[in-house]
Amino acid sequence: MAKDKKKTSKLDSVASLCKRRGFIFQTSEIYGGLNGFWDYGPMGSQLKKNIRDAWWQDIVVKNENVVGLDASIIMHPRVWEASGHIGGFSDPMVDCRECKKRFKADNLCEEQGQELIQDGKKFQLPEGIKCASCGSDDLTEPRSFDLMFKTFVGPVEDDSAVAYLRPETAQGIFAQFSNVLATSRQKLPFGIGQIGKAFRNEINPRNYTFRSREFEQMELEFFIKPGTDEEWHKYWVQKRLSWYESVGLPLSSLELDEHPKEKLAHYASACTDVAYAFPFGVQELEGIAARGNFDLSRHQEFSGKSMEYFDQETNERYIPHVVEPSAGVDRIALAILCEAYTEEWIPKGGEGEVIKVEDADLGKRAPEGYEARTVLKFVPKIAPVKVAVFPLLKNKPELVEKAREIFEELQEYWPCFWDVAGAIGRRYRRQDEIGTPFGVTIDFDTLEDNTVTIRYRDTMKQERISCDELLPFLMKKIR
RNA sequence: GCGGGUGUUGCUUAGUGGUAAAGCUCUAGCCUUCCAAGCUAGUCACACGGGUUCGAUUCCCGUCACCCGCUCCA
Secondary structure: OOOOOOOEEEHHHHHHHHHHHEEEOOOHHOOOOOOOOEEEOOOOOOOOOOHHHHHHHHHOOOHHHHHHHOOOEOOOOOHHHHOOOOOOOOOEEOOOEOOOOOHHHHHHHHHHOOOOEEOOEEEEOOOOOOOOOOOOOOOOOOOOOOOEEEOOOOOOOOHHHHEEOOOHHHHHHHHHHHHHHHHHHHOOOOOEEEEEEEEEOOOOOOOOOOEEEEEEEEEEEEEEOOOHHHHHHHHHHHHHHHHHHHOOHHHHEEEEEEEEHHHOOOOEEEEEEEEEEEEEEEEEEEEEEEEOHHHHHHHHHOOOOOOOOOEEEOOEOOOOOOEEEEEEEEHHHHHHHHHEEEEEEEEHHHHOOOOOHHHHOOOOOOOOEEEEEEOOOOOOOOOOOOOEEOOOOOOHHHHHHHHHHHHHHHHOOOOEEEOOOOHHHHHHHHHHHHOEEEEEOHHHHHHOOOOOEEEEEOOEEEEEEHHHHHHHHHHHHOO
8 A cells, every 4th residue: 555655744644643532533434434424433522512512601601692592404495595595505517528627607607707697497608608727618518516415304205395404504593583582582782693513515525524514513693783784793703713712723823814895795794704724724614794684684585574673772673684603613623633733752761852743744753762742732621531530550459449539529520531551651642642631640649648640731741739629720720 | 526646453564366464552461659661462454346266455347435636615
């Protein structure tokens, strides 16, 4: 195999660790996998839960004017007519028979000053359109790629039973706007937050878990008085940025991509992407869009039900505008993994400087006199396992018993890890690879003076702390 | 989906028309008073499906998956 294998990129190193340590697996791997679908293992599922919890806490719990929702994945098909996903969400593509390149048909036409001809579900290229790459006019007919997964509701598979897996969670919020408004006693401005799976039959899933066909979104629809769009849009961009910092993505690793006005959808007044510098390029984690009242108006039109809000202060009746921060959980998880992934060369014997391995040298052998360490530097809040507890020696029952006691106490509060196997250094390194921020070791001194060693993942420094102070100390560090 | 590349165990590699080897990891035991130590034993692989053949991991065809480019955007 792979005699001329390219040097591995950082993404390969991250993916390899994710598999080795139980973060991410290929779905149904024993059958060869399925393109665009991924499973999260013991560490990955806890990592994702921590990300969701951090979002839910920051968006729903800590804002008294934001409430939660958990809408169903399959909704009435008319929802997708109203949202524009049926008819508008499929991209007709053309292929060049000469140079084999593929283009979005409407982009290609637009670039050449023409418009794509649409006749119901059929598309046609206008005269004279040429390949943007090689200039050939030998192009295929525009073909539609429906990005929504279809299924049937009930036992009969006829056209009237067709339904769709939601391609975004947002429409569940819009469709329940009136019910939430009526039951939550909220006044404008207020928001509805939701976390859930969405599905898109992507043409080409890529970049590990980055573009998957099944993915998880965290979306807030923040409803506002028309005319306040700009200030609320700015507010949420800032608010979201500070959240990213709090989960371990520093501002220096992020980029704001403000869409120019002329590129916005006709109903939108602003859209800013939060992007992360992945190993494969700067790519979007979240889009924060000011969408006007497009969605609610459409649902009012298609359902015939009023989406208006009565403003008690001004005695006005209007359809609220909305600002939508919409984030991808899987993308954030991948960004956090990439950001946290670190290889170090540490001097044997403990003397000298630790060398942080540059991206280009990842996976290489440590130089003479050094040994390699792989560590995931998660912030404690996000780390899947918070504390690992070790008896210094396995064959000393008094150590094991005391350690077990401490482990069981800590387990009441966080996911913890119990490990008695192998030398203590080996056990520390195992925890480094899953990003456990704290190690607690019980030794013979513990039995004498009731103190334990606490070992820090990032610095490998150790200090002694009284057993009584351990819990409050960790509480403070982990929050 | 199109074009190109890749596919042997958890990882890194070896090898063969007669079903596979090594190191590390992992598991168990012994030992061990703080950073992948040592000793003993053990588990685990030729992506899948056809074809050729007495016999295929090896040759041929197809499929799948992953990576790169086109494309895409949560």
